[in-house]
Amino acid sequence: MKQRFVYFATVLCSILFLFFGNRAASSGMPEFQGIYQDHCVMARVEGILSRQSAAQEIDGVFYGRGTNILFAAEILNGEERGQLVTGIQNVDPESPSQLRDVKKGDRVILTYNPVEGAAITWMLGEYVRTDALAVFGLAFAAVLILFGRRKGVNTLLSLGFTCLAIFVVFIPAILSGKNIYGWSVAVCVFVIVMTLLIVEGANQKCLCAAIGCFCGLAVSGALTLLCDHFLQLTGMVDENSMYLKYLIEEDPIDLKAIIFAAILVGAMGAIMDVAMSLASALRELHEKAPECSAAVLFHSGMTIGRDMMGTMANTLVLAYIGSSLSLTLLLMAYSRSVIALLNREMIVVEILQSLVGSSGILLTIPLTSLVCAVVYSHAKGTADGKAPEPLPAQPAAHEDMPL
Structure with missing residues (x-):
C-alpha cells in the first residue's frame, strides 16, 4: 500500500512539475520567426502527372538542370484538408541530398511556395517519416513491456x-x-x-x-x-x-x-x-x-x-x-x-x-x-521491509550415523 501511494504521488508531482515548470520556463519567451514558419501540410500522392526537363532556354543558353516531376496529391491535414492539389519535385542528379522520385501512394510533406507567375505553388519538402518511427516506437514499447x-x-x-x-x-x-x-x-x-x-x-x-x-x-x-x-x-x-x-x-x-x-x-x-x-x-x-x-x-x-x-x-x-x-x-x-x-x-x-x-x-x-x-x-529487513527468509535448517549429526 505504501509503495502504491508513493508511485501515484510521484506521477502526480511529475505532472505538476511539468505543468508549472512549463509556465515558469515559457514566461517571457519571444516569438521566433524564420524559415521554419513556412506553411507545410501532409499529403498523399494520388498519381504522377508528367515529367519535364527543368532546363530553360534563354537566348540560346539552357539554364537549370534535372527533371521536374508534377504529381497530384490530396492534402491530409490543416484548413486545406481534402483538397486535391498539384505538387512539383525537382530531381537534380547532382544534388547531394536528393530525395527519391515520388510515386503513387507516398505520404509527403508539401510546402506552400507561392512564386509570382508560377502555376504550381506546392513543392515537395520531405517524405513523412513519423509513421515508420511510430511503428518502431510501438514495437520497442511492446518488447519492453513483454x-x-x-x-x-x-x-x-x-x-x-x-x-x-x-x-x-x-x-x-x-x-x-x-x-x-x-x-x-x-x-x-x-x-x-x-x-x-x-x-x-x-x-x-x-x-x-x-x-x-x-x-x-x-x-x-x-x-x-x-x-x-x-x-x-x-x-x-x-x-x-x-x-x-x-x-x-x-x-x-x-x-x-x-x-x-x-x-x-x-x-x-x-x-x-x-x-x-x-x-x-x-x-x-x-x-x-x-x-x-x-x-x-x-x-x-x-x-x-x-x-x-x-x-x-x-x-x-x-x-x-x-x-x-x-x-x-x-x-x-x-x-x-x-x-x-x-x-x-x-x-x-x-x-x-x-x-x-x-x-x-x-x-x-x-x-x-x-x-x-x-x-x-545496518538494515534489519529487505528492500521491501520484510525480514529475509531463514536458510533451511540442516539435519543434526547423530553419533551412530555412518561417516
Missing part, C-alpha cells in the same frame, strides 16, 4: 516524463533567457528522483542509487566548471552555436552554459545506470548473504564497479563519436595539423564530454558502494 512487464510499463512512463521535462521545461527555459545552470540542475534532479521512484519505488535500493547519482552529478558539474576555466572555452563550437548566439540579440544565450548543460544531461543517464545497477547488485548480495559485513559489501561493490566502469566509459566515448561522426571525418580529412585539430574547440568539447562523464561514473562507483555498504549492513 520483457519487463510492470517495470517495463514504469520504464516507458519515466521515459515519457523525461522527454517532456527536456522539451516542455528545459528547452523553453533556455529560449526564454532563464538561468541555464540552475534549470539544468533542476531538470536533472527531477529526472533522477522521478525515474528511481517510478521504476524502483521508495526503498533502500532507491535511496542508495539516488545518493550515488547526486554525488556523481555534482562531481560532473564541478569538473565541467573547472575545465571551462582552464580550457578557456567560448561556447562557439560550430555554426549552430553562432545562430544560437544571435537568436535573441537583446539578451544572447550563454553558450558556455549550453556546454555545461549538454555535459550534465549527457552524463546523467550513464551515472544513473551505474548507480542503480550497483545498488541493485549489492542489495541482491546482501539478501543472499545477510551475514556480509559493510567492508565486504564495499569491496564487492568496488569489484563490480570496476567491470562496469570500463564498458560505461566506452559507451560514453562511442556515443559522442557516433553522434558527430560526419563532422569528425571532415575535420580529419581537411586538417593538415593534428595539434591544430586537437585544439579546436569543437573537438575539445567532445573530448571534455567523454572525460567528465567518465569521471562522474568513476566517482559514482565508490560513493554508491560506500552508501550501500552502510545502509544495507
